[in-house]
Amino acid sequence: MILEIEKVKNVWHEVKDILSVPHNEKQYKKLLKVLDELIDEVGNNEKHPLAPLLETVGNLIEEYENDHFIQPNSEPLDVLKFLMKENQFTQKDLAELGSQGVVSEILNGKRELNVRQIKALALKFSVSPSVFI
Template sequence: MILKLIASLIKEYDQKQEQPEPAAPHEILQHLMEEHNMKQVDLVDKIGSKGVVSEVVNGKRSISKSQAKTLAEIFHVSPALFI
């Protein structure tokens, strides 16, 4: 009986909490770069030229599937984060 009450209260609490907006792929990339103390130059020749890297990091260019795969390998995460 108490277990059901606690489960019900937890469920009600969770439903009332605001859900965060999903982050854009370039925001995830920026966060991972910051966490790994990386700069844009560190990604040059891995996902593209200096200009391409700048556009990707700043959200002016979408991340391609091949770039997502490379970034996933670099940061040890799922490529789905970048697509």
């Protein structure tokens, strides 16, 4: 096992940008370009020597996207929590939804958003109201 780590250590500085989890948009976009190049090279050939690299880069990109982008068909509550996290909002920052008790019930899944609340959230987060439906 030590031998494999030594081999990786010797080339890590050359490959770390394409084998590391992206932590910002610049790194993410760089990985997208690498993925495009790999797709051009590998295509659908699962036996291509770079096929495992294509899969790895795809997984790294997917990980970033799951953490940083709203996923289609997400539950409205998941979308709201994601947007709160991205904007560093707390329950107190959602006063337009109603009292703190109402906000708490929404965030705990005990109450669904109504039309007025959906419109307010869409405006607050600059997103389509459809993400909360």
